[in-house]
Amino acid sequence: MNLDANNLNNIVSLIMKELDKNNNIDDTGQGCGGEEGKNGIFSSMDTAVSKAKEAQVTLFASKLELRERIIKAIREDVREAAAELAEIAVEETGMGRVDDKTLKHYVTVDKTPGVEDLRAFAYSGDNGLTVMELSPYGVIGSITPSTNPSETIVCNAIGMIAAGNSVVFAPHPGAKKTSLRAVEILNKAVARAGGPNNLVVTIFEPSIENTNKMVKNPDIKMVVATGGPGVVKSVMSSGKKAIGAGAGNPPVLVDETADIEKAAKDIVNGCSFDNNLPCITEKEVVAVDSITDYLIFEMQKNGAYLVQDSKTIKKLCEMVINDGSPNRAYVGKNASYILKDLGIDVGDEIKVIIVETDAGHPLAVLEMLMPVLPIVRVKDALEGIKVCKKLEDGLRHTAMIHSKNIDILTKYARDMETTILVKNGPSYSGIGVGGEGYTTFTIAGPTGEGLTSAKSFARNRRCALVGGLSIK
Ligand code: NAD
DSSP states (O other): OOOOHHHHHHHHHHHHHHHHHHTTOOTTOOSSSSOTTGGGEESOHHHHHHHHHHHHHHHHHSOHHHHHHHHHHHHHHHHHHHHHHHHHHHHHHOOSOHHHHHHHHHHHHHHSOOGGGOOOEEEEETTEEEEEEEEEOSEEEEEOOSSSHHHHHHHHHHHHHHTTOEEEEEOOGGGHHHHHHHHHHHHHHHHHTTOOTTSEEEESSOOHHHHHHHHHOTTEEEEEEESSHHHHHHHHTSSSEEEEEOOOOOEEEEOTTSOHHHHHHHHHHHHHGGGGOSTTSOOEEEEEHHHHHHHHHHHHHTTEEEOOSHHHHHHHHHHHEETTEEOGGGTTOOHHHHHHHTTOOOOTTOOEEEEEOOTTSHHHHSOOOSSEEEEEEESSHHHHHHHHHHHHTTOOOEEEEEOOOHHHHHHHHHHHOOSEEEESSOGGGGGTSSSSSOOOSOEESTTSOEEOOGGGGEEEEEEEEESOOOOO
């Protein structure tokens, strides 16, 4: 064979392509094995935003009926993929429980409000008819967590599309695979319903750098952050309309009037749900002294393991707290896994580790995000309210109480100032699981939208028709 320079170049190029294929890099060079732009996933954040902008223009020009069809398809397809998404998330992040995560997807598709959430309001009189309507922002940038990765993406997508927006997701890098799969499923559902391409987009390589790029892009008209204090602070100082759904440290108060058997069961079930990852789950128990022993006894009957001796408590704390923060190695892990590292072998029937502490103990003060539940004794319910308020630390997120005393229930609800307050039930009743009301995975305490839904992702606009149309 006669090898001239051109031939050589061609051969080198063929070899490079073959190597790239083996390294899972395709022609677009995004390095993740996917096809550029297919199913809403791009290599560049700016491209993702500009494609989402085009899609939003098409959506806004279409009938509301299209949005309804898209949301129906999303509900159907995510329901179908719920277990798959749950499995990928547990495998990828090493956190949580597949069954609970599957349930979280079902709740998301069944109970996240759609277009019906956008209610109009009218003023009418001698001067005419004025209508207040909820109109889209345009392209929304949504930053999502590692703890509920695909649940948050699906829940946000339903609400944001219902309100007429497109959405660019900036997922947690540690939940990249799960998040990209969720975006892929959403895009297929939108296409199946006849919606525009790229209504829901993301990028192949999520990173803080790319997230910041998204926030700064002038075509992003609203930023929604679901995560810890760092990201909430960052979006609130972005100079854009921001929704911040931040950390919590939900206490549960149990007084002497409560149904103790039920309280014990609810607390174990709530605290262990998805291994304590949801921001709303019981993170510490504050119990009136006269019923604390019985509460602990009942919790033990329902899957709690009591760690009692001071040496083991010390070892547990050294394990799960690292430099004053929860040790990531134990975040979202099964109670049996944590106990095994403590030298205690138990079966999966043990869902929560309980330990008595004082109110200032790091296990009580920190948002641990694992099924290790401190129990703090107080002399009465009034002292309990003060302790719970201190532990919630002004986050205004979530709190629970088990009591039949109306005065205590009322005082607790008023004093705690939380976005969610659950009375006589497990924490998850506060997001519509076994409690009334719709579901969300973006609970915006810091910016005040509360449990977000389509109306939170829409602008309030007024159209005044002067001098007519009123038929009063
Ligand atoms: P995290 O704060 O580590 O990450 C959340 C998202 O923010 C990720 O996409 C991450 O990449 C991004 N991020 C983090 N710091 C950033 C910064 N400085 N600038 C830009 N982007 C940044 O949170 P996590 O560990 O994934 O999730 C757990 C936390 O989220 C807990 O504190 C939990 O309470 C909270 N959370 C709150 C809600 C709610 O609705 N209020 C829901 C879920 C989780």
